[in-house]
Amino acid sequence: MAVKVIIPTPLRPYAGKQESVEMEAGNVREALAGLTTRFGELKKHLYSDDGRLRSFVNVYVNDEDMRYLEKEETQLRDGDIVSIVPSIAGGARK
Amino acid sequence: MSVSPLRISDALLRRIQAHGVETFPHECCGAMLGRDSETSREVIELLPLANRRDDSPRNRFEVTPSDVQMAEKKAREMRVDVIGWYHSHPNAPARPSEFDREHAWPWYSYVIVSVEASGPRDTKSWRLRDDRSAYDPEVIESVAQSASI
Numbered sequence: 725m726a727v728k729v730i731i732p733t734p735l736r737p738y739a740g741k742q743e744s745v746e747m748e749a750g751n752v753r754e755a756l757a758g759l760t761t762r763f764g765e766l767k768k769h770l771y772s773d774d775g776r777l778r779s780f781v782n783v784y785v786n787d788e789d790m791r792y793l794e795k796e797e798t799q800l801r802d803g804d805i806v807s808i809v810p811s812i813a814g815g816a817r818k
Numbered sequence: 819m820s821v822s823p824l825r826i827s828d829a830l831l832r833r834i835q836a837h838g839v840e841t842f843p844h845e846c847c848g849a850m851l852g853r854d855s856e857t858s859r860e861v862i863e864l865l866p867l868a869n870r871r872d873d874s875p876r877n878r879f880e881v882t883p884s885d886v887q888m889a890e891k892k893a894r895e896m897r898v899d900v901i902g903w904y905h906s907h908p909n910a911p912a913r914p915s916e917f918d919r920e921h922a923w924p925w926y927s928y929v930i931v932s933v934e935a936s937g938p939r940d941t942k943s944w945r946l947r948d949d950r951s952a953y954d955p956e957v958i959e960s961v962a963q964s965a966s967i
Contacts, residue, residue, distance in 0.1 A: 737925060768949070769924070779921070782883040811880060811881060811886065812886060812921070813878070813881070814917055815871075815905075815915060815917050816915055
């Protein structure tokens with residue numbers, strides 16, 4: 725399926741300064757894998773060392789949070805837009 | 819990646835500190851809207867946000883993705899970008915914690931204001947390194963007035 729992945733502003737320096745990337749992907753997992761294969765520097769900012777998507781990284785398919793769909797197995801259709809949106813979190817002490 | 823000083827007006831800097839005082843002893847948070855280029859980065863406007871971490875607001879803050887999208891929409895309307903985020907450290911130094919580092923991206927400016935019962939203390943800005951290993955301090959350049967939009 726031909727989909728568009730929107731790159732958030734802070735990660736554009738690691739994705740050839742592009743605002744979006746078009747690619748073929750059958751589900752969210754494949755879209756993110758395609759993205760990090762093409763732009764290797766993105767991987768550490770999206771995934772933790774154990775290979776899981778970082779807890780503050782949220783992925784939307786069109787306007788729907790993938791956590792309320794089939795998570796990374798969410799199927800994609802032609803023309804779908806995949807957006808990466810951070811939660812901003814932190815705090816004073818561990 | 820080049821790192822320019824973070825230019826911010828005295829008035830906006832005071833608003834960040836006042837927000838930290840207002841929510842003390844809980845952490846405050848908000849978005850910083852502004853312009854970034856190869857040679858300069860300037861905060862034009864602030865968007866104070868609710869701390870969504872109801873379970874531990876004294877030492878944690880969270881801005882939900884829907885609030886992030888709202889801040890980005892506001893920035894687009896103003897033809898600027900969300901260039902960073904601010905939060906307070908009640909009774910703690912204005913230094914990023916390990917928890918901060920685990921939940922950050924490079925490029926953003928992260929402003930932290932240390933707040934005590936007597937009022938605001940230090941205000942510092944930080945940028946996460948490309949390799950995520952640590953933060954580097956970002957110079958805050960205080961200007962008399964913000965650039966016009």
